[in-house]
Amino acid sequence: MNVRVLGCSGAIGSSADAAGDPGGTTALLVDDDILIDAGTGVAVLDDDALARIDHVFLTHSHLDHIAYLPLMIDAVGDARGAPLTVHASRATLDILQAHIFNNLIWPDFTRIPSPEAPGVRFEALEVGESWTLNGRTVTALPAQHAVPSMGFAVSSGDACLAFSGDTTTNPEFWALVCALPGLRHVIVETAFPDAQIVTAHAAHHYCPRLIAEDLRGIELKAELLISHLKPPHGAQILEELRAALPGVPLRALRGGEVLEV
Numbered sequence: 253m254n255v256r257v258l259g260c261s262g263a264i265g266s267s268a269d270a271a272g273d274p275g276g277t278t279a280l281l282v283d284d285d286i287l288i289d290a291g292t293g294v295a296v297l298d299d300d301a302l303a304r305i306d307h308v309f310l311t312h313s314h315l316d317h318i319a320y321l322p323l324m325i326d327a328v329g330d331a332r333g334a335p336l337t338v339h340a341s342r343a344t345l346d347i348l349q350a351h352i353f354n355n356l357i358w359p360d361f362t363r364i365p366s367p368e369a370p371g372v373r374f375e376a377l378e379v380g381e382s383w384t385l386n387g388r389t390v391t392a393l394p395a396q397h398a399v400p401s402m403g404f405a406v407s408s409g410d411a412c413l414a415f416s417g418d419t420t421t422n423p424e425f426w427a428l429v430c431a432l433p434g435l436r437h438v439i440v441e442t443a444f445p446d447a448q449i450v451t452a453h454a455a456h457h458y459c460p461r462l463i464a465e466d467l468r469g470i471e472l473k474a475e476l477l478i479s480h481l482k483p484p485h486g487a488q489i490l491e492e493l494r495a496a497l498p499g500v501p502l503r504a505l506r507g508g509e510v511l512e513v
């Protein structure tokens with residue numbers, strides 16, 4: 253199983269410390285048919301690649317994680333013989349229905365072209381629940397964010413990748429992640445530097461100090477890959493993480509890289 257990072261930035265636009273990262277927001281492509289979040293990173297895919305995506309798992313409803321979902325449904329509707337399945341919490345699906353697919357912001361593709369053969373179907377998923385798709389299992393993990401949110405673990409059977417989604421202090425996530433068999437990669441967000449800890453609390457994101465508190469006494473058997481860095485602060489956040497977590501292997505996740513799982 254391959255996980256291709258289409259986008260992992262905390263904002264659009266690249267910055268000097270991103271060194272060539274195109275800077276799209278969160279989107280991870282598992283093999284060629286499962287998408288985790290549909291942020292602006294999806295823009296790197298051509299129409300054939302978009303049409304091969306059968307399942308989208310959404311961590312939450314914020315725009316930087318769903319921006320390309322309405323557009324990709326429209327773009328590939330004619331090329332696909334079946335609806336795209338969107339998996340998310342019931343709360344997230346209700347928000348999408350009410351505020352995006354409401355025939356005001358975007359057509360209601362849960363009923364278009366027809367209620368019997370729509371462009372998209374919604375599948376509610378609860379934390380702790382898993383979906384297995386051709387040998388790959390996606391399990392919803394807890395997240396603590398400003399809106400209902402979840403993270404995901406993706407397992408190939410032998411190996412596993414965990415992704416925090418957007419979250420702040422979240423000991424339950426780390427307890428579950430440490431128990432995952434075959435854990436190879438942990439993608440965790442760190443949106444803000446420690447100087448903005450008040451903002452991190454208010455926006456329900458991590459800063460280095462908050463991650464270090466969660467990881468105290470935990471021995472993680474996988475490299476930490478840091479996502480959702482706000483472009484002007486990327487280098488500073490990484491420096492603070494390395495200082496706060498001595499001995500813990502970590503680096504910035506990069507748009508365009510492919511992780512083997």
Ligand SMILES: [Zn+2]
Pocket residue numbers: 312314397418
């Ligand atoms: Zn968010």
Ligand SMILES: [Zn+2]
Pocket residue numbers: 314316317418480
């Ligand atoms: Zn976000």
